[in-house]
Amino acid sequence: MSKTQAKNPQPEHRLDLLREIWKVLKHDKTALFGFIFILGIVAVAILAPIISPYGYSEQHILDSFQGPNTSFFLGTDEFGRDLFSRIIWGSRPALLVGVLSVLVSIGIGVPIGLLAGYKMGWVDRVVSWWVDVALSFPSILLGLMIVILLGPGIVNVALAIGISHVAQYVRLARGPTMAIRNLDFVMASKALGATDLRIAFGHILPNIVGPIVIMGTLSIAGAIRMEASLSFLGFGVTPPTPSWGNLIRDGVDNILQSPWMALFPGLALTFSVLAFNMVGDSLRDMFDPRAGLGKKKG
Amino acid sequence: MKIKGLLIAMIFCLILVPLKAGAQTALLALGVADIGTLDPHFANKIGEVPIIRMVYQSLLRHPPGEIDVAKLQPSLATQWEVGDDKLTWTFHLRKGVKWHEGYGELTAEDVKFSIDRIINPDVGSPARKALAAVDSISVVDPYTVQIKTKQPYPVLPAMMVEERFGYIISKKAAEKLDKDIKYHPVGTGPFMFEAYKPRESFTLKANPDYWGDKPKLEKVEVSFMPDNSTRELALRNGEVHAINIPAKQEWIDRLKKAGFTVNLTSPANMFVLHFNLTKKPMDNKKVRMALCHAISRDILVQFLGKDVAKSEVSPLPSGYVGYTDNVVRYPYDVAKAKKFLVDAGHKDGFKLSMNISNSNIYLPPMQVIQEMWKKIGVDLELKVVDHPTYHKLIRKDVNPVVIYGAYRYPLTGTRYFTQFYHSDSIVGKETAIINFSHYGEALPGVDKYIDDARFELDVTKQIRLWEAAQKQIVEDCVAFPLFTRKYAMAKSKNFDQGFEQKSYSFYQVTEKSRIK
Structure with a gap:
């Protein structure tokens, strides 16, 4: 982090970050594997209509509760719907909610954190107090409350997950902002008459993009898990749209009849979360000097 | 040491269960x-x-x-x-x-x-x-x-x-x-x-x-x-x-195979789709007919299981005093259903949104119907709510379509017809019971048959009146009887x-x- 801060925070900064990420991926096989896996999920989500052998809601009542076989690769559910196709389509809400909710968290949390860190004083005290309260509250519970308030549906779920994780990003943005606001180049801009807004978004923000990206990657994994949890509890997408969470729920309801109905979507969820965590962890190691050192030694 | 304690506790629990x-x-x-x-x-x-x-x-x-x-x-x-x-x-x-x-x-x-x-x-x-x-x-x-x-x-x-x-x-x-x-x-x-x-x-x-x-x-x-x-x-x-179990074929087969006694009981609930005549486009009979022709009762019965469900055609369940199957049929016919939609001015189908209970007696059959309606271009959104909420909402007249299962002792026409089809029973009224379709107000209905039958002492004449009511209700296509589904339990x-x-x-x- 200190390396990026020391450099002149101008346009090449973005390129810099991408280059650094690429460097990590090249050296860290785990991260590369995770990254390729993520690309695979994205491809599956985009190509869902082409690669899924059946429509996600297409029913074959006479073939209900089939085990994996040649016509239904991973078997069928209660309605005789092809589980393989449903898992493929289920990647869409997972990714959509994962990315969207993180953007919501960043969109709300980072400006608040910047404001608090830059302004300091009572604004900072109020924000910090609120962040402490929000962070001590279980986010799944908060998300559940918000989604009950907004009603089910994919966008609402993304909003709920996003809002319930805002506090983390406030804290993330606030700390570095406080450190950077007193550095020479910020002082210089100030002396040249730059407005607060310009300093906050033009000078400070680019310097904290790194940590935000890492946190974002790691949060996507958490958001996918939370989407699955909310869907499992019945607050996600409406039937017949599949999501991994409601597929697992259907599976649990019929676990004594056909265990694979819960197993396969569970595996899809596990591997996807794992992939995002692999990439996120490596990025954190790179940006966090202490963790990075530890890793090299190990 | 810890593991030993845990084992002892587990064995203790195992002993307790058979004792009880x-x-x-x-x-x-x-x-x-x-x-x-x-x-x-x-x-x-x-x-x-x-x-x-x-x-x-x-x-x-x-x-x-x-x-x-x-x-x-x-x-x-x-x-x-x-x-x-x-x-x-x-x-x-x-x-x-x-x-x-x-x-x-x-x-x-x-x-x-x-x-x-x-x-x-x-x-x-x-x-x-x-x-x-x-x-x-x-x-x-x-x-x-x-x-x-x-x-x-x-x-x-x-x-x-x-x-x-x-x-x-x-x-x-x-x-x-x-x-x-x-x-x-x-x-x-x-x-x-x-x-x-x-x-x-x-x-x-x-x-x-x-x-x-x-x-x-x-x-x-x-x-x-x-x-x-x-x-x-x-x-x-x-x-x-003993437990009660979902009335579905796979449950019955599975528990029988495991050596339990399974009982399927009746009289049981007949499930009916009620079209709300005050909500567009349900006010159009052609639309209602299209929706009926698009439903295959055979597939629904297959879905639930042949031991569990049987299809129904009349608004009075089969076996009740006064039942007749001499009513207009709306057989499963996707082409015909599409044609009715075109005649009704919905060439490309339409969107429909309804609340549905998360109960396993309502949600799964409705998902089967949702998929059938999709084939004629009717895009049904199912807003899943918990069971008590569903019952509250349908009585507040919010649904364009209501699925409802009921049986009414003592298995004659009086209570069934009165509760579902008499204008006094329309939801929202002070005397409301469960007339979800607004039948008897949005359409002339069969109040007269129901009232006359209630006071009729001659059983044969009473049955004639109930038969007339059934014919008229099906003719008007205000409700579409789906199936009777038995109760299931295992011991x-x-x-x-x-x-x-x-x-x-x-x-x-x-x-x-x-x-x-």
């Missing part, structure tokens, strides 16, 4: 989170009714385990007869029947109090309208009551049975316990209240003063287990003797009820029942 089951205690598990009320004049849910049947009794009763109006037996009344005026019914009570917990002997006062309580609008029992024919009830002597009806009403004895409109409660207990009677039932039956743990269980013990044979069971414990898989595991592990072989369970939504436990 070894005594003469019947352990039942029902698929509910809790009970709402055990007031016998109100309760009608799956978790409540089986408990009430053990505690409370009625003047007459059906043979244990079955509903058959032709086989009424004496219970709290030993004899009954109707006077020459065809209006005055006299019931002679059994002598020496004791209320639980020392509330004294059953007398005619208790019977009068109970019937008055049911028909009193201030009490608000949902069963009130079932006894609409009752004019007054009077005490002749402590062991004799007379019920006067407004018109000749030959089915009155069939109403004095173990249903919401027939249970006899203790006047003294009701006055003393007041609201507590909701969770502290006091009856005359073979089992009496012992303990109630909210959201957990309800325990009954044998009534030592029971007027019939001494109950063979010492205790009956009803546990509340809303999760289907949990209940099945409890049965398989021998933690309980272990060592639980001997003492009779065969043919009716009701759950196993009945009587003084004859025992653990082998």
Whole structure:
């Protein structure tokens, strides 16, 4: 982090970050594997209509509760719907909610954190107090409350997950902002008459993009898990749209009849979360000097 | 050391379970989170009714385990007869029947109090309208009551049975316990209240003063287990003797294969789609016809299982007095359905949104219908809500389509037609029951047939009127009958009820029942 801060925070900064990420991926096989896996999920989500052998809601009542076989690769559910196709389509809400909710968290949390860190004083005290309260509250519970308030549906779920994780990003943005606001180049801009807004978004923000990206990657994994949890509890997408969470729920309801109905979507969820965590962890190691050192030694 | 302790604890638990089951205690598990009320004049849910049947009794009763109006037996009344005026019914009570917990002997006062309580609008029992024919009830002597009806009403004895409109409660207990009677039932039956743990269980013990044979069971414990898989595991592990199960073929096959007795019972609910005539585009008959032609009842029956469901074509369930299948059919025909949509001006189909209960009796069949409607371009959005919310919402007239399952004792036309198709029963009205389609107002309807049939004494003429009503309702296409779906339950072989369970939504436990 200190390396990026020391450099002149101008346009090449973005390129810099991408280059650094690429460097990590090249050296860290785990991260590369995770990254390729993520690309695979994205491809599956985009190509869902082409690669899924059946429509996600297409029913074959006479073939209900089939085990994996040649016509239904991973078997069928209660309605005789092809589980393989449903898992493929289920990647869409997972990714959509994962990315969207993180953007919501960043969109709300980072400006608040910047404001608090830059302004300091009572604004900072109020924000910090609120962040402490929000962070001590279980986010799944908060998300559940918000989604009950907004009603089910994919966008609402993304909003709920996003809002319930805002506090983390406030804290993330606030700390570095406080450190950077007193550095020479910020002082210089100030002396040249730059407005607060310009300093906050033009000078400070680019310097904290790194940590935000890492946190974002790691949060996507958490958001996918939370989407699955909310869907499992019945607050996600409406039937017949599949999501991994409601597929697992259907599976649990019929676990004594056909265990694979819960197993396969569970595996899809596990591997996807794992992939995002692999990439996120490596990025954190790179940006966090202490963790990075530890890793090299190990 | 720690592991050893854990092992000992586990073995201890394992020993405890068979110990508990070894005594003469019947352990039942029902698929509910809790009970709402055990007031016998109100309760009608799956978790409540089986408990009430053990505690409370009625003047007459059906043979244990079955509903058959032709086989009424004496219970709290030993004899009954109707006077020459065809209006005055006299019931002679059994002598020496004791209320639980020392509330004294059953007398005619208790019977009068109970019937008055049911028909009193201030009490608000949902069963009130079932006894609409009752004019007054009077005490002749402590062991004799007379019920006067407004018109000749030959089915009155069939109403004095173990249903919401027939249970006899203790006047003294009701006055003393007041609201507590909701969770502290006091009856005359073979089992009496012992303990109630909210959201957990309800325990009954044998009534030592029971007027019939001494109950063979010492205790009956009803546990509340809303999760289907949990209940099945409890049965398989021998933690309980009997459970209710979803009425689906795979459950039945699976549990039979595992060596349990599965009972499928009827009369059972007939499920019907009611189109709300006040919501666009449901006001257009062509649209309704298109939706009907797009549904295959055969596929629905296949989905639920052939042992469980049978398709229905008339707004009165098959087997009811007055039933006819001589009605217009809307056979499964996607091409025809599409053509009707084009005629109705919906060439590209339309979007429809409805609330639906998350209950497994409503949501899965509706998902099958959703997929069928998709084939004719009708995009149905299912907004899943919990079961009580669904019941609230459909009574607030928010749904364009309502799916509803019902059976109405005593299996004749009167109550079925009145509740679903009479204009007085339209949801939102003060006299509302469950007319979801606004039939009788949005369309002329069949009020006249229903009213005439209610007062018709000639059974043949009454049946003709009900047949006419069925034809008209189907002709107007306001409701689409789907299927009748039996109740399903499973028990272990060592639980001997003492009779065969043919009716009701759950196993009945009587003084004859025992653990082998």
